[in-house]
Amino acid sequence: MPGLVAVLLLVWLIIGAVAAGQRDYFDSAPTNCAGTGTIAVTILAGPLNYLGMNPKVGDCHVDVPQPSQ
Numbered sequence: 001m002p003g004l005v006a007v008l009l010l011v012w013l014i015i016g017a018v019a020a021g022q023r024d025y026f027d028s029a030p031t032n033c034a035g036t037g038t039i040a041v042t043i044l045a046g047p048l049n050y051l052g053m054n055p056k057v058g059d060c061h062v063d064v065p066q067p068s069q
Helices: 002-022 033-051
Strands: none
Touching (some): 002 033
8 A cells, every 4th residue: 555655645746747748837946935945836736737726936035044154
């Protein structure tokens, strides 16, 4: 049973990666975390992309630690 779950998960993620490729998300490198997040959620959505789901990350903020002095 665990092997079947692993295969289904792998197929799910491959379908998501194909959907991201069809949307040309891999053609240009993301310039910010929102672009990378959109690719990630599209892959995680898997086959749901073909049922009308179009996940996008609008904006995100990454806290960059400041060097101590």
